Amino acid sequence: MHHTTGDILGQAAYLRRSCEILLGQLRTIDGMVVGTEELTPIQEAAVSNANEGLAERAKEHVELATQYVESWRRALNAALSMEPSWRR
Known part of the structure; x- marks a missing residue:
C-alpha cells in the first residue's frame, strides 16, 4: 500500500x-x-438558551465539515481519475 x-x-x-x-x-x-x-419557566429559558447558541454553532460546524469532506472527495476523485503518464 x-x-x-x-x-x-x-x-x-x-x-x-x-x-x-x-x-x-x-x-x-x-x-x-x-x-x-x-419544564418550569426557568428551565424552559435555560434549555432555550442552550439550544439557540450551542446547537446552532454545532450545526454550522457539521455543515462546514460536510462541505470540506465533499471537496476532499472531489479532489481525490480528480487525482485518482488522472491518466497515468506512461499511458500517454
Missing part, C-alpha cells in the same frame, strides 16, 4: 470515529430531553 493511500484511509477512519462519537453524544442529548414536557 502506498504511503498516501494509508494516509487517506487513516484520515477517513479518524473522521468516521469522530462522527460515531458525535452520534453517541446526540443520542445522549435525545435521551436527556425525552419526558421533559413539563
